[in-house]
Amino acid sequence: MILNGLDLETPTLKLAQANLPQGASIYSLGEKTITEAEYIYDFSFPKEQGHPNPHLWLNPAYAMRYATLVRDELIRLDPKNKSAYEQNTAQFVKKLETLDQATKDAIQTIPANNRRLLTYHDSWPYFARRYGFQVIGAVQPSDFADPSPKEVIRLIEQIRKEKVPAVFGSEVFPSPVLEQIAREGKSRYIDKLRDDELPGKPGDTQHSYIGMMIENMTIMFEALGGSAEALKKVDPTPVAGSHADYRRKN
Numbered sequence: 001m002i003l004n005g006l007d008l009e010t011p012t013l014k015l016a017q018a019n020l021p022q023g024a025s026i027y028s029l030g031e032k033t034i035t036e037a038e039y040i041y042d043f044s045f046p047k048e049q050g051h052p053n054p055h056l057w058l059n060p061a062y063a064m065r066y067a068t069l070v071r072d073e074l075i076r077l078d079p080k081n082k083s084a085y086e087q088n089t090a091q092f093v094k095k096l097e098t099l100d101q102a103t104k105d106a107i108q109t110i111p112a113n114n115r116r117l118l119t120y121h122d123s124w125p126y127f128a129r130r131y132g133f134q135v136i137g138a139v140q141p142s143d144f145a146d147p148s149p150k151e152v153i154r155l156i157e158q159i160r161k162e163k164v165p166a167v168f169g170s171e172v173f174p175s176p177v178l179e180q181i182a183r184e185g186k187s188r189y190i191d192k193l194r195d196d197e198l199p200g201k202p203g204d205t206q207h208s209y210i211g212m213m214i215e216n217m218t219i220m221f222e223a224l225g226g227s228a229e230a231l232k233k234v235d236p237t238p239v240a241g242s243h244a245d246y247r248r249k250n
């Protein structure tokens, strides 16, 4: 069983530990991808609560590490299919490198001053770390309560002062309070980002991690005054043997 780790799936992990069949193991990626010194504690994941922000996979460099960790673990468990795991992973990592380069190119088109993110769901700090964005706030607190009136006023003043052109909600968590912050800060509110739901249906070209990233970045970059043209060259098609194919055959 493979987990993201960094406390993202604590209830699932407990359930799995209690029901683990003999010989099965639990493999957690986050802790093997970055060191504790690289953990980010921030808005929805404050240090005093002890749970780092778990959204490593939105940084394609960390996604590459996830892929190679999974490859090595699968080879350990199933050595006779070693070459298939190696080939698929190599193809996937190559695609991620293309995505990473295209992202860097596309970001150059966003005015430097606009490379700031105010979001509802706190998914983007590791992405921001890689590409030189600044996350100025994430409105969803760990307990799902609304931010305090003082915090709301602070965010409105900040986006007015810094002229942040757009703030981003999430498709799965509607946020009237972020909408209000955007309106009063004279910024656009776009509630279309997603971090764990693939676009389209199984079998569609864009129904992949890379497809999800392209969609998020197109929404984000265009709203921040840049162009997503460079990302159009990236092929989101899942590599052969990925879960979309697997599901169709099984």
Ligand SMILES: [Zn+2]
Residues within 6 Å of the ligand: 055, 121, 123, 195, 196
């Ligand atoms: Zn999330």
